[in-house]
Amino acid sequence: MxxxxxxxxxxxxxxxxxxxxxxxxxxxxxxxxxxxxxxxxxxxxxxxxxxxxxxxxxxxxxxxxxxxxxxxNPDLAMPQLGVPEQVVDGEETHVPLAGDGHYWINARVNGHPVRFLVDTGASLTAISPETAEAAGIDAQSVLGTVRLETANGSAPAHLTSIDRLETGTIRAKDLRAVIAPTMNGMNVLGMNFLSRLERWSVEDGTLVLVPHDPQAPAQS
Incomplete structure (x- = not known):
């Protein structure tokens, strides 16, 4: 390829x-x-x-x-594919493996509901321009731009910061991200999000997320 x-x-x-x-x-x-x-x-x-x-x-x-x-494109396709819903178990957030072989997380970005693909191969979290606009996130010129290597080739993306990302018992503040216009509207949770957790693991096909400071479950 x-x-x-x-x-x-x-x-x-x-x-x-x-x-x-x-x-x-x-x-x-x-x-x-x-x-x-x-x-x-x-x-x-x-x-x-x-x-x-x-x-x-x-x-x-x-x-x-x-x-x-x-x-x-989760907004169009995920309901038809029957993606299993994540659940909160005590202080943990459990995300079942979807039928497409990926883990999808329901979250809120600055209060706006968003579905993310979990990608342990991505160093940074990436959001689509549509998500950025809906969540009131602007590209921050002082942070510059980066080039993303995707299945469709290399493309520029603008660096930004998410004020608040919530999912299950997890709250992430001031999370660095990129606004990626070439990812077909997809949003990706990268390792910079996972590294903030106390631990994360895959157990019997379920992604288990455990925060350092669990919060009341967010409505996603």
Missing amino acids: ADFIEFLHTLPYGDVFAANPLLAVALLALCLSMVGGAIRKGAPAIGGLMRGVGSFGLVAVLVLTVIDLARL
């Missing part, structure tokens, strides 16, 4: 294709299908094969796009 994205960078408008590899695959599949149709009369075997590969590529892009929306 990394080699394919590097190749895309060498093409005209390569930055656009590298940031959207599915678009590049769709255009390639469309070209194969069109060329196959054009040469099918003179070379039916080759033309038919090219059209078949092109059609398969277009279907694959459609399926991947739908999966991408279903997994990364």
